Amino acid sequence: MKFISDYIVPIGPEGLHIVQTGKWRTRKPVMDKEACVRCGMCLMYCPVNSVKKLADGSFEICYDYCKGCGICAHECKKGAIKMVPVKEEE
Amino acid sequence: MAEVKVINGNMAAAIGARLCRPDIIAAYPITPQTPIVEYLADFVTGGLLDSSVSEVESELSAMSVVTGASLAGSRVFTATASQGLSLMYEPYFRASTLRLPVVMAVANREMISPQTLWGGPQDSLTVRDAGWLQIYVEDNQEILDTLIMAYRIAEDKNVLLPINVCFDGFYLSHMSERVEIPEQAQVDDFLPKYVPEHIILDPSRPMAVDPLTNGYLLTEYRLKHMLAQQNALKLLESLDGEFKERFGRNYGGAVEEYLCEDADYILVTMGSMTGVSKDCVDAAREAGKKIGLLKIRMVRPFPSDRVAAVLKGRKAYGVIDRNVSFGWNTGIIYEEICASMNRAGQFVPNIPFIAGLGGEDITAAHIDYAIDEIINHAADAVKNATVWLNREDKGKEDTK
Amino acid sequence: MNVIDKLAIYEDQISPGISACVGCNVELTLRTCMKVLGPDTIFAIPPGCMGGVGVVGWDKKSGAKTPVFFPLLDNVASMLAGIKLHYEHIGRHVNVVAFAGDGASVDAGMQCLSGAAERGDKLIYICYDNEGYMNTGYQRSGSTTKGAWTSTTPVINGKGGKKQNKKDFPMIMAMHDLPYMATMSPAYIPDMVRKLEKAMAVESGLVYLHVYNPCLTGWGCTSDESIEACRLSVETNFAPLYEVENGSFQMSVDVKNPKPVREFIRKFKKFRHLTDEDIDALQELTDRKIDRLRKLCTL
Numbered sequence: 001m002k003f004i005s006d007y008i009v010p011i012g013p014e015g016l017h018i019v020q021t022g023k024w025r026t027r028k029p030v031m032d033k034e035a036c037v038r039c040g041m042c043l044m045y046c047p048v049n050s051v052k053k054l055a056d057g058s059f060e061i062c063y064d065y066c067k068g069c070g071i072c073a074h075e076c077k078k079g080a081i082k083m084v085p086v087k088e089e090e
Numbered sequence: 091m092a093e094v095k096v097i098n099g100n101m102a103a104a105i106g107a108r109l110c111r112p113d114i115i116a117a118y119p120i121t122p123q124t125p126i127v128e129y130l131a132d133f134v135t136g137g138l139l140d141s142s143v144s145e146v147e148s149e150l151s152a153m154s155v156v157t158g159a160s161l162a163g164s165r166v167f168t169a170t171a172s173q174g175l176s177l178m179y180e181p182y183f184r185a186s187t188l189r190l191p192v193v194m195a196v197a198n199r200e201m202i203s204p205q206t207l208w209g210g211p212q213d214s215l216t217v218r219d220a221g222w223l224q225i226y227v228e229d230n231q232e233i234l235d236t237l238i239m240a241y242r243i244a245e246d247k248n249v250l251l252p253i254n255v256c257f258d259g260f261y262l263s264h265m266s267e268r269v270e271i272p273e274q275a276q277v278d279d280f281l282p283k284y285v286p287e288h289i290i291l292d293p294s295r296p297m298a299v300d301p302l303t304n305g306y307l308l309t310e311y312r313l314k315h316m317l318a319q320q321n322a323l324k325l326l327e328s329l330d331g332e333f334k335e336r337f338g339r340n341y342g343g344a345v346e347e348y349l350c351e352d353a354d355y356i357l358v359t360m361g362s363m364t365g366v367s368k369d370c371v372d373a374a375r376e377a378g379k380k381i382g383l384l385k386i387r388m389v390r391p392f393p394s395d396r397v398a399a400v401l402k403g404r405k406a407y408g409v410i411d412r413n414v415s416f417g418w419n420t421g422i423i424y425e426e427i428c429a430s431m432n433r434a435g436q437f438v439p440n441i442p443f444i445a446g447l448g449g450e451d452i453t454a455a456h457i458d459y460a461i462d463e464i465i466n467h468a469a470d471a472v473k474n475a476t477v478w479l480n481r482e483d484k485g486k487e488d489t490k
Numbered sequence: 491m492n493v494i495d496k497l498a499i500y501e502d503q504i505s506p507g508i509s510a511c512v513g514c515n516v517e518l519t520l521r522t523c524m525k526v527l528g529p530d531t532i533f534a535i536p537p538g539c540m541g542g543v544g545v546v547g548w549d550k551k552s553g554a555k556t557p558v559f560f561p562l563l564d565n566v567a568s569m570l571a572g573i574k575l576h577y578e579h580i581g582r583h584v585n586v587v588a589f590a591g592d593g594a595s596v597d598a599g600m601q602c603l604s605g606a607a608e609r610g611d612k613l614i615y616i617c618y619d620n621e622g623y624m625n626t627g628y629q630r631s632g633s634t635t636k637g638a639w640t641s642t643t644p645v646i647n648g649k650g651g652k653k654q655n656k657k658d659f660p661m662i663m664a665m666h667d668l669p670y671m672a673t674m675s676p677a678y679i680p681d682m683v684r685k686l687e688k689a690m691a692v693e694s695g696l697v698y699l700h701v702y703n704p705c706l707t708g709w710g711c712t713s714d715e716s717i718e719a720c721r722l723s724v725e726t727n728f729a730p731l732y733e734v735e736n737g738s739f740q741m742s743v744d745v746k747n748p749k750p751v752r753e754f755i756r757k758f759k760k761f762r763h764l765t766d767e768d769i770d771a772l773q774e775l776t777d778r779k780i781d782r783l784r785k786l787c788t789l
Contacts, residue, residue, distance in 0.1 A: 007307075007310065007311070007550070008189055008250065008288055008311065008314045008315075008318070009187075009188055009189040009250075009288055009289045009311060010187075010188070010299070010300050010301060010303050010307070010308075010311060011288075011289050011297045011298065011299055011300075011301075011550070012297055012298030012299075012301040012546070012547035012548070012549070012550050012551045012552040012553075013295075013296075013297035013298075013550070013552070014550045014551050015551055015552070016505040016506075016547075016551060016552060016553070016554075016555070017301070017505055017544055017547040017548040017549075017551035017552060017553050018505050018506060018507040019505075019507035019508060019509045019544060020507055021507045021508070021509065022507075024512065039494075040494030040497075040498070043494060043497060043498055044493065044494060044497060044679045045518065045676075045679070045717050046518070047510070047513060047514055047515065047517040047518035047521070047716070048506070048507075048517065048521075049502045049504075049506065049521050052498070053494070053495070053498035064506065065506045065507045067512040067513070068512065069512045069513030069713040069714070069716065070513065070712075070713055070714035071513055071713065071714060071716050071717055073714065074714040074715065074717070074718065075717055075718075083714075113576065113579050113580075114572060114575050114576060114579065116572065142575050142578065142579045144571060144572070144575055144609065144611075145609060146568065146605060146609075147601060147602075147604070147605030147608070147609075148601060148602075148605070150564065150565060150568070150601070150602065151565065151568035151571075151601075151602050151605050151606075153565075154561075154562070154565035154568030154569045154571075154572065154602065155568050155569070155571050155572035155575065156572060157565075157569055157572060158561075158568065158569035158570060158571065158572025158573040158574075158575075158576070159572035159573065159575055159576045160572070161559065161569075161572070161573060162532075162572070162573045162576035162577060163576060164572075164575075164576040164579065166572075180562055180564070180565070181562060181565055181569075184562070290557075291532050291557045291559060291573055292532075292557060293529060293530050293531065293532060293556055293557055293584055295557075296529075296552070296554075296555060296556055296557050297552060297557060298546050298547040298551070298552030298553065298554065298557070298558050298559065298560075299546075299557070299558070299559035299560065300546060300559055300560040301546050301547030301548050301549060301550070301551065301552065301553070301560070302541075302544070302546065302547070302548050302549075303548075303549055304549055307549055307550075
């Protein structure tokens with residue numbers, strides 16, 4: 001194991017420690033943009049900050065870190081988000 | 091010109107700290123350190139010192155506040171004793187492993203039980219392996235001077251470690267003697283401003299402090315930590331001369347050798363007992379006994395090479411400890427010296443002494459007795475059998 | 491700007507991937523708080539769930555974009571006090587923030603927190619109360635509800651569970667005469683954002699914010715219902731939302747027709763063994779507390 005000799009003390013200045021939580025998903029939220037009323041509840045309640053608001057005012061789910069918790073689907077008053085099982089090949 | 095005052099050890103510590111201009115001070119009162127907290131509060135309230143003081147609710151918080159402030163980039167000061175140091179233990183250990191140059195005065199006091207208030211370095215010696223630097227001093231002038239040196243050592247780029255300046259409670263903390271107080275400008279010249287470059291909590295330089303860390307990195311940090319301690323030892327030795335030039339006083343570095351050059355026998359002491367011991371050594375010399383004295387100043391890191399160099403080839407030596415090393419039936423400094431001699435491949439007949447526990451007096455009679463024991467009985471003494479100087483039978487009955 | 495837009499625009503200060511449990515409402519709370527607090531913030535993550543999931547980082551990497559550090563379980567507020575003291579000493583404004591669990595706040599860290607509150611150290615102290623030591627496997631804390639199963643208050647053959655009432659910590663903190671104290675819930679994000687903004691504007695003394703965070707894994711609840719569980723804690727008055735500004739109490743969300751506490755309790759496996767009498771007792775306690783709180787609001 002190679003050491004960086006400059007470090008004398010435990011600090012973390014070398015960027016972000018990122019866990020690929022998107023790989024945890026066993027089901028994924030799929031948004032029906034037609035049914036969406038743009039209330040933003042999905043963005044507000046997403047624990048992993050994976051809902052984006054687009055310039056046209058619509059919302060979009062990003063899947064990089066989405067853990068598939070289902071909160072957005074559960075909180076959506078219009079039922080515009082459905083949880084869909086993740087297929088093995090994905 | 092330096093000002094001369096008659097002050098007690100706590101005042102010497104408070105003035106020493108003041109001269110180093112700490113940004114942040116946090117300390118919680120405990121006998122016999124309490125007056126330090128009061129003096130510093132007076133200095134700040136009276137405008138003599140531009141520090142921010144946190145009136146903390148415990149020693150745990152005192153240590154934690156100075157840790158936080160040091161992490162953010164402040165020069166810090168705290169002081170404690172005994173149970174207070176014990177309560178600090180969790181953040182105490184961590185200040186060293188975070189490599190924070192915290193300076194802490196310790197007015198040494200015995201550990202409970204039994205209930206006790208009086209002097210003795212059992213408190214700070216017990217935590218000697220927590221990664222700090224530790225220096226033990228003999229008198230009030232040395233308290234003040236060593237505090238100034240302590241900041242210089244702790245903040246040195248090759249060191250960056252916290253440091254204890256330890257002095258016997260009551261014997262020094264509450265005893266008044268003549269102390270020369272250097273001018274502020276002299277200290278400012280000696281002590282550059284602290285600028286942290288190894289660790290910082292600052293939104294303009296974002297970093298995590300203490301992420302979860304694997305063993306291979308932890309190993310790296312420990313290795314560097316110990317090397318830094320050795321750097322501190324070298325620095326203390328080399329600062330001695332510079333301090334003498336600037337302030338007119340020096341202390342021998344990590345140890346002080348007193349009449350050792352031609353001595354056949356050596357008495358090893360530490361802390362306030364050294365004064366009377368030097369008088370006794372003088373008297374013994376006049377009586378034709380070839381004894382010298384070795385005063386231990388630095389305990390962490392232990393100056394093992396120098397100690398072994400002083401002791402090797404002598405006819406005998408003895409070590410007086412004002413503390414116990416539970417499990418070894420001796421004092422702590424005695425064991426440190428045994429380890430040093432073993433490392434150097436040396437053996438010299440010796441006697442461990444324990445005296446002055448719980449603030450009991452260590453009198454000239456005790457020292458005279460110890461000197462005679464070293465000269466007359468070290469060679470045929472039972473190896474490592476401690477002589478308890480404050481006991482009538484010197485502990486012989488119980489430790490048979 | 492409305493809250494949704496704020497949350498859409500504000501930069502997430504936390505690593506996009508932290509290993510909090512799926513659906514964790516503490517993760518939501520942390521990201522929301524840090525978005526509002528912004529980049530000019532130093533924050534402490536003591537031992538607990540958020541420390542365990544990597545917010546302080548790993549080896550030489552950080553779990554956050556702003557300076558973050560790992561205080562000890564029992565000295566969070568004091569370490570922060572030292573940091574804040576430094577920045578006050580040099581005359582620079584920085585938000586100095588704790589994001590600590592109930593173990594580090596209500597139990598082991600209470601002395602330091604109480605000391606900092608009394609001294610008026612200018613910190614924003616956020617406690618996420620998930621009623622126990624969830625990161626180490628759901629042991630009970632002083633904040634665990636009476637009757638709850640935890641790994642140290644096991645239930646065997648229907649008997650067991652925690653024997654004592656939960657410590658009412660927001661009220662204890664309110665009695666420190668703080669400039670601002672508030673309770674928050676991840677189900678009420680606009681309320682949370684408003685309270686954080688208020689906290690940031692406080693110039694004197696410590697701000698204490700207490701968030702009630704039902705723990706999915708430790709309490710036994712599905713991730714879909716994470717926010718619903720939080721909402722029920724408010725709608726039943728089990729964890730009411732209120733704020734105390736310079737001694738003046740005010741309900742933030744006044745639940746006029748509360749749902750029975752039973753509805754909240756029945757959501758979780760940790761309460762599954764409770765008898766009707768046990769739940770009635772919790773209802774009584776809840777009623778008594780909300781009554782007292784309402785009286786305080788009239789003073």
